[in-house]
Amino acid sequence: MCRIARTMTLILVLSPIGFAQVNQTMLPNYDTYTTLSGDANNNIYQTVVVEGTTTGSCTQTITVVCGPYGQTCTYTYTYQSCLTATHTPTITNKLGTAGGTTTGPAVSPFSWLSYQTTTVYHASPGQDVPSTTQASVVCSVVGPIFNPPPVPEHIAIATVVLATATQNPGTGTDCYPGEDCTNPAICNTMSSCTAATSPPTCTGPKQIKDASPVRPCSQCDLASYALG
Amino acid sequence: MRPLRLMFVAVLLTSAAFSQVSSNNPPMDMSRTASSYVDGSQHPELVPDNVAYRLFFVAVAQEPNPAADKEAVQNAQLLKLGFSAKDMESTKRVLEDFKVQYDNLVSRFNDSSQVAMQAGDAADYSAFSSQADALVAYTREKLKQRVSADAMHKLDLLVQSEKSNMKMVRTTRAH
Numbered sequence: 001m002c003r004i005a006r007t008m009t010l011i012l013v014l015s016p017i018g019f020a021q022v023n024q025t026m027l028p029n030y031d032t033y034t035t036l037s038g039d040a041n042n043n044i045y046q047t048v049v050v051e052g053t054t055t056g057s058c059t060q061t062i063t064v065v066c067g068p069y070g071q072t073c074t075y076t077y078t079y080q081s082c083l084t085a086t087h088t089p090t091i092t093n094k095l096g097t098a099g100g101t102t103t104g105p106a107v108s109p110f111s112w113l114s115y116q117t118t119t120v121y122h123a124s125p126g127q128d129v130p131s132t133t134q135a136s137v138v139c140s141v142v143g144p145i146f147n148p149p150p151v152p153e154h155i156a157i158a159t160v161v162l163a164t165a166t167q168n169p170g171t172g173t174d175c176y177p178g179e180d181c182t183n184p185a186i187c188n189t190m191s192s193c194t195a196a197t198s199p200p201t202c203t204g205p206k207q208i209k210d211a212s213p214v215r216p217c218s219q220c221d222l223a224s225y226a227l228g
Numbered sequence: 229m230r231p232l233r234l235m236f237v238a239v240l241l242t243s244a245a246f247s248q249v250s251s252n253n254p255p256m257d258m259s260r261t262a263s264s265y266v267d268g269s270q271h272p273e274l275v276p277d278n279v280a281y282r283l284f285f286v287a288v289a290q291e292p293n294p295a296a297d298k299e300a301v302q303n304a305q306l307l308k309l310g311f312s313a314k315d316m317e318s319t320k321r322v323l324e325d326f327k328v329q330y331d332n333l334v335s336r337f338n339d340s341s342q343v344a345m346q347a348g349d350a351a352d353y354s355a356f357s358s359q360a361d362a363l364v365a366y367t368r369e370k371l372k373q374r375v376s377a378d379a380m381h382k383l384d385l386l387v388q389s390e391k392s393n394m395k396m397v398r399t400t401r402a403h
Contacts, residue, residue: 025261027399033283034393037304045304049287052397053341059348078348110351111338116287118301148265148395 026056026109030146032135036155044123044155048093049116050135054109054145058082082109085141089115092134092150096121106140113137129155263399272391278361280391285367286330289323309386311379318374319383326367333359 030052066073086106099119134150341351
């Protein structure tokens with residue numbers, strides 16, 4: 001019996017990988033999203049979101065073969081520093097001279113973390129506005145666990161010439177020259193065509209370029225939106 | 229008894245050698261994990277719709293009666309969609325519901341994860357993830373009912389294009 005036990009001890013020390021199975025690790029899963037938008041007053045809004053969690057537990061379970069007939073033994077170990085560890089989000093959200101780096105609330109390691117900041121910058125059309133964004137999550141025990149590289153960009157407001165169009169309230173469609181629109185409504189303005197994406201994002205209706213023929217409100221003429 | 233003690237010591241050594249971490253640190257052992265980093269600016273097609281819509285909703289949704297500065301941000305974010313005033317208002321209401329339910333979901337998960345951690349167990353992340361995905365799907369469905377088909381099409385176009393501004397890290401245990 002003594003001899004078998006000594007042999008087993010030697011095997012376990014020399015060949016741990018073949019016999020031991022650890023069934024727990026810390027698995028970081030995080031997302032980040034940066035979005036730009038603008039309004040009719042030449043304000044640029046830059047929002048950065050970071051979300052996610054780490055899965056796992058503070059307890060490590062190790063299973064080893066511990067008997068001559070393949071019997072297994074399971075041992076558990078609790079990492080005390082893990083129980084008091086925190087995960088902290090940090091966002092860099094710079095737009096021109098506005099914004100900076102901010103730190104969100106620290107949460108326990110396995111909590112769902114959700115943090116976002118928005119930076120607002122008032123720009124002139126055509127002005128070159130440098131932007132830097134980055135989101136990271138730092139563990140108080142092991143350091144950064146989510147740390148994608150910063151994203152430097154340059155933003156400019158597109159200059160456009162806009163006019164109103166008329167809309168047939170009965171059909172909701174635009175009135176073309178010569179069309180008889182009774183009781184027409186004026187198209188709403190669409191600020192996204194005047195602001196802050198590079199190149200301009202013109203996904204919406206309700207404004208048209210002052211050109212002939214009049215385009216439907218639902219169309220956006222990208223060619224007419226020159227930067228600067 | 230002595231052989232048994234030796235075995236126990238051996239097991240501890242085995243554990244230390246295998247885990248490759250200091251005894252007081254959590255098991256952040258990446259050697260047996262597979263980590264994938266998706267940069268949406270390079271591969272937007274690798275950002276799943278449920279992740280993209282969740283991030284978009286989280287960025288845009290506001291609580292009912294938001295402060296003026298938050299409302300200004302939301303208005304600018306929604307203007308990109310080019311919705312009609314009616315669709316815009318409907319979208320705001322649906323996103324209010326999303327925010328309330330999402331915050332509750334996160335709060336419940338965080339409470340349960342705290343309890344699980346203290347008990348030495350793992351939090352039920354897969355359940356949370358499923359519920360979050362279900363809430364995103366429900367919100368999309370509700371939007372579909374409340375706004376025009378044209379608006380839904382524009383929303384999808386925008387979210388798909390916004391994938392290029394998303395990044396994600398997924399880590400799984402390697403087998």
